[in-house]
Amino acid sequence: MSLTRRILIAMVAGLVIGVLLNIMHNLGWLAQGAGLWFNNLLVDGVLDAVGRIFVASLKLLVVPLVFVSLVCGASSLGGHSRMGTMALKTVLLYIVTTAIAISLALLLGSLIRPGDGVGLSSDSTFTAAAPPSLKEVVVNMFPTNPVQAMAEGNMLQVIVFSLLMGIALANSGEAGERVRRWFEDMDKVVMKMVGILMELAPWGVFALLAKLFAGLGIGALLELGLYFGTVVLALLLHCFGVYSLLLKLLGRINPLQFFRHLRPVMVFAFSTSSSNATLPVTLKTAEEKLGVDNRVAAFTIPLGATINMDGTAIMQGVATAFIAQAYQVDIGMAGYLTVVLTATLASVGTAGVPGVGLVTLAMVLQQVGLPVEGIALIIGVDRLLDMMRTAVNVSGDSMVGLLVAKSENSWDEARFNQPRESAQTAA
Numbered sequence: 001m002s003l004t005r006r007i008l009i010a011m012v013a014g015l016v017i018g019v020l021l022n023i024m025h026n027l028g029w030l031a032q033g034a035g036l037w038f039n040n041l042l043v044d045g046v047l048d049a050v051g052r053i054f055v056a057s058l059k060l061l062v063v064p065l066v067f068v069s070l071v072c073g074a075s076s077l078g079g080h081s082r083m084g085t086m087a088l089k090t091v092l093l094y095i096v097t098t099a100i101a102i103s104l105a106l107l108l109g110s111l112i113r114p115g116d117g118v119g120l121s122s123d124s125t126f127t128a129a130a131p132p133s134l135k136e137v138v139v140n141m142f143p144t145n146p147v148q149a150m151a152e153g154n155m156l157q158v159i160v161f162s163l164l165m166g167i168a169l170a171n172s173g174e175a176g177e178r179v180r181r182w183f184e185d186m187d188k189v190v191m192k193m194v195g196i197l198m199e200l201a202p203w204g205v206f207a208l209l210a211k212l213f214a215g216l217g218i219g220a221l222l223e224l225g226l227y228f229g230t231v232v233l234a235l236l237l238h239c240f241g242v243y244s245l246l247l248k249l250l251g252r253i254n255p256l257q258f259f260r261h262l263r264p265v266m267v268f269a270f271s272t273s274s275s276n277a278t279l280p281v282t283l284k285t286a287e288e289k290l291g292v293d294n295r296v297a298a299f300t301i302p303l304g305a306t307i308n309m310d311g312t313a314i315m316q317g318v319a320t321a322f323i324a325q326a327y328q329v330d331i332g333m334a335g336y337l338t339v340v341l342t343a344t345l346a347s348v349g350t351a352g353v354p355g356v357g358l359v360t361l362a363m364v365l366q367q368v369g370l371p372v373e374g375i376a377l378i379i380g381v382d383r384l385l386d387m388m389r390t391a392v393n394v395s396g397d398s399m400v401g402l403l404v405a406k407s408e409n410s411w412d413e414a415r416f417n418q419p420r421e422s423a424q425t426a427a
Contacts, residue, residue, distance in 0.1 A: 003198060003201070007267045010203070010209075011205050014209030018210040021042075021214040022215065050207035054204025055204070055272055057197055058278070058281075061190065062279050064190055065280050066159065066279065066283075066298075066302045067158055068183055068187045069187055069297070070302060071166045071169065072187050073298035074163045074166020074167055076166075086404060086408055090400060090404055093400045094396075097310050097396055098344045101234075101311075102314065102317045102343045103340055104314070105318045108318065109325075114229075114318070115321065115325030116325050140154075156306055159302055159306070163299075191284060194281065198281065204271070212384075224381050230322075234314045234318060235388050238314060239395050247399060251406045253416075258290070262394075262395060265278060265282050265394055268394075269282075270390065272390070273386045273387045273390050278390070279301070282301055282397060283297055283298070288415075289416070290401070291405075291416035292412075296410045304401070305394070310393055311390060315389055316343045319361055320339050320364055323365065326374060327374065335368040342363065342367045402416075
């Protein structure tokens with residue numbers, strides 16, 4: 001059985017078993033002793049431990065993978081003038097797709113109107129963390145201590161240091177060539193570690209989803225069903241509609257083949273809710289299945305995992321419309337344009353802030369004069385939506401990497417078009 005199929009089976013099994021355990025617990029079908037066993041040993045014990053170990057193992061590989069791959073890629077491009085052009089294309093594509101995402105979300109939110117008739121309790125409160133200024137974001141991109149940046153997992157600083165290291169190697173003659181060959185060997189070793197971890201992925205995916213739904217159940221979805229459905233619809237349209245159009249129009253690339261190759265990555269992202277934790281799988285898939293050259297993939301995809309927030313932008317758009325309708329506030333066309341601009345810039349500016357979705361949403365609401373305490377209403381379903389929008393984010397990272405590779409003549413079309421069975425074997 002292929003790895004993709006095993007992961008999908010594990011995802012469905014985890015969801016079903018988690019919901020069943022939640023129903024059994026809530027209906028009192030478990031005796032007192034069995035209930036303690038259910039909570040302490042099974043859900044909060046075994047499932048939680050396996051899921052956390054799996055995510056920790058993924059995060060373990062992020063910094064070495066990004067550093068080694070980006071040094072290899074930058075050292076190959078560092079002696080040429082294409083680095084600046086490639087970086088400009090990448091950043092522009094990320095900004096454009098984010099603007100499209102927020103616009104689509106606002107449009108659907110205005111048409112479906114999920115907030116009409118919703119009563120907000122007067123005691124709903126939400127305290128938002130202060131987002132950093134754009135100046136702070138730019139300054140903090142440059143590390144004072146690269147070892148500290150790696151230890152803290154500050155990806156923007158790791159990316160900047162890796163680029164400088166790669167460019168220096170490309171311009172250091174014979175000594176740089178010797179070091180570059182060492183990094184290329186290390187890249188193969190790290191990718192082998194990723195392959196070993198992927199073989200254990202079905203168990204980690206099963207544990208993560210079973211634990212989540214054992215505690216969440218389906219009751220939270222019923223309370224905010226229209227809001228939840230609007231966000232999901234926007235995510236699906238953006239992922240399978242907008243991304244497919246961009247692939248077809250800008251790259252003349254088959255979207256169906258793209259999503260066939262990307263299915264394992266999307267499942268990983270859904271189960272971990274973290275673009276950074278999914279980064280090793282995204283990078284491996286981009287190189288081995290999508291045919292993106294390492295020089296391009298090592299730059300575009302780690303950068304996308306850090307600044308590309310299409311899924312988060314969609315949540316912000318729908319949530320803004322939802323809260324405005326719930327409070328019966330008409331923010332007007334100028335307000336919607338402000339939301340598009342603010343959310344697009346904030347998706348890049350607050351990339352390193354924990355809970356980035358709710359932080360940037362608070363910023364957006366303040367810009368258009370909506371009460372920030374309205375966020376309290378949607379927190380209940382945000383965990384599950386976070387899983388879905390992370391899958392959209394990693395799809396956008398891969399799509400941009402593929403388009404940039406095509407434009408830079410760094411795309412292996414034969415590898416991309418290989419039969420699915422061959423691609424699965426390569427994984």
